[in-house]
Amino acid sequence: MNNFVFKNSTKLIFGKGTISSLAAEIPAGRRIMMTYGGGSIKKNGVYDQVKAALSQFSVIEFGGIEPNPTYETLMQAVALAKEHHIDFFLAVGGGSVIDGTKFIVTAMLYNGDPWEFMLNPSKAQHAMPFASVLTLPATGSEMNNGSVISKKATQEKLAFAIAETYPQFSILDPEVTFSLPKRQLANGVVDAYVHVMEQYLTYPSESMIQDRFAEGILSTLIEIGEKVVNDEPDYDLRANFMLSATMALNGFISMGVPQDWATHMIGHELTALFGLDHGVTLAIIEPSLLRATKEYKKTKLLQYADRVWSIKHGTEEERIEAAIDKTEAFYRNLGIKTKLHEYNIDNKSFDTIVDRFAKRGWKLGEKQLITPDVIREILNGCL
């Protein structure tokens, strides 16, 4: 097992009716900025619940944070927060709103242009206190310190994370997911599933507990995924889905393990070029990536086939193929098409994508074996 350091300071407040506990978690007298996205929280009742819970506080609102939150928008929030002497931030939304708020709270305490710490994350040291009310289970941002921010002016999309960008607390009420459309639920299931796979499906590293935890989240998502997406809302299923997405990226399964993340990196390019949903890009790329890298992922693929899919018979090659096929079928059964032609995308963009990685000099994956040539092979497998 590799050495590791783990610390996650977020207080998780989970369950039915928990939004009303909000006020007790924020020190009296704080001047709060409430951040949110496109306004779905005004339709599903979350906005009203949060406002009611915060009735004793002075609250400034900042809505309109985009699905891929931009520097340009967030800097408006920073200016507004400084003008109103805000000293506590509450993100109400999904991963984009929470990621955006992590940028805002760090920018508040940064001397200089905050884009500097996106380009060089070691420049950021401190962040103002913030918390979240999660409305969309998917990214895990509610219980980690990571944030991905885009800059329109330069078409850049960069990530940062500092010790102080863990939410002080996050409130997860599974009932707020009842109004989510199927597409967002399906994307959320895939996002959580692939987050686990990126940390699990690499090579054996003697991390027995983390393997078991990862397999446990995958098995749970397989057990409940289709029902969450297709059936009428069921509280316990939604609770397990919501908790799965949080546990998939809060550090519990990453202690001491090698990590891949190539599916995410290649997927980001499909979003950038074609506007595909993030979850959709993962469902397209991952099966092809597993096929293209099965030689060096072989041992973990066999373990995955055995423990997650109960595939016990056949040659090693057959068991690996069966596991990848079942993974792809799982995504399709959630209603997500897993081939590029189903989105009317052909191979014309592949040169552009491959060139981007080649120019950056990046070799992806847990062994840095995913060269531009392998990326092309993976993309061809997605047609």
Next chain:
Amino acid sequence: MNNFVFKNSTKLIFGKGTISSLAAEIPAGRRIMMTYGGGSIKKNGVYDQVKAALSQFSVIEFGGIEPNPTYETLMQAVALAKEHHIDFFLAVGGGSVIDGTKFIVTAMLYNGDPWEFMLNPSKAQHAMPFASVLTLPATGSEMNNGSVISKKATQEKLAFAIAETYPQFSILDPEVTFSLPKRQLANGVVDAYVHVMEQYLTYPSESMIQDRFAEGILSTLIEIGEKVVNDEPDYDLRANFMLSATMALNGFISMGVPQDWATHMIGHELTALFGLDHGVTLAIIEPSLLRATKEYKKTKLLQYADRVWSIKHGTEEERIEAAIDKTEAFYRNLGIKTKLHEYNIDNKSFDTIVDRFAKRGWKLGEKQLITPDVIREILNGCL
């Protein structure tokens, strides 16, 4: 799934050679009290490693904390720490030293006789900062806020936990376990295993992730337990054992789940009356408790049989019996005798034990169905 709140602020620093990182974790200038037990750290090299790492700090030592740490001993540490204006505590040892240090740091800031907050834990509010270097994987105290303290004068043994009694950090170097005797390793494996069982083997509560995590720790302990105890020290096996014991009682598997803890409660009485090791009492009581409560634990026992022991055939009754038999055999294969007669203990003490629970008016277990009569039945099953 039941509503829950989870927060665990301990920084876990895990791996080979990590004791040397100690100094970087403690603010410069702190006056440190280093607490430890009977002196085994002086034989296995841990004492020297810690002292070397702390060479830039002013350090006062307090050794001699007992296996069941006592109020009387710990109050001497409090007096010494006050005399030397100590402002940081470092526990170097196993669960008893860490539990004892949690009492010391809370007593330091308590006005009045600290035993008051043991009798009424709501009286304690604050604790001074402390950390740990773990030497004995078993109790999980290194990553939780709980503490069990005994008072010689009144023969009481009580527990407390406050938000500030999480260690600021805990250093876990699996190599420090290489010198542990078999008996302590076997006790540690059983302690971790039963900690998980107390939080898992109850009734279904729609906590799918926590069930899977619990089963993952149990499966890991089954896979490695005998090798850890009987074979020459292997780094990865020890690392997985050490991490299992921490994960068994750091809150990761208890989110939203019903809990039992009757095996621990009854086991404490066997330790009090006969001086049996804590781990030994668990290995004796638990199989009998599962047999006595199998009617209302039936669904989870069948899940345990299936998922942890891969018992797929036979009637429900047969599968449950087989799972309990395999659990008991697992403890025996670690070298722990699981029947009272093997310790020359007969049924003469049973009236005393049953009377103690009857007088306290306690009904144990996740459904409060373990009445004094059931306790007698469980004890009879241990003969």
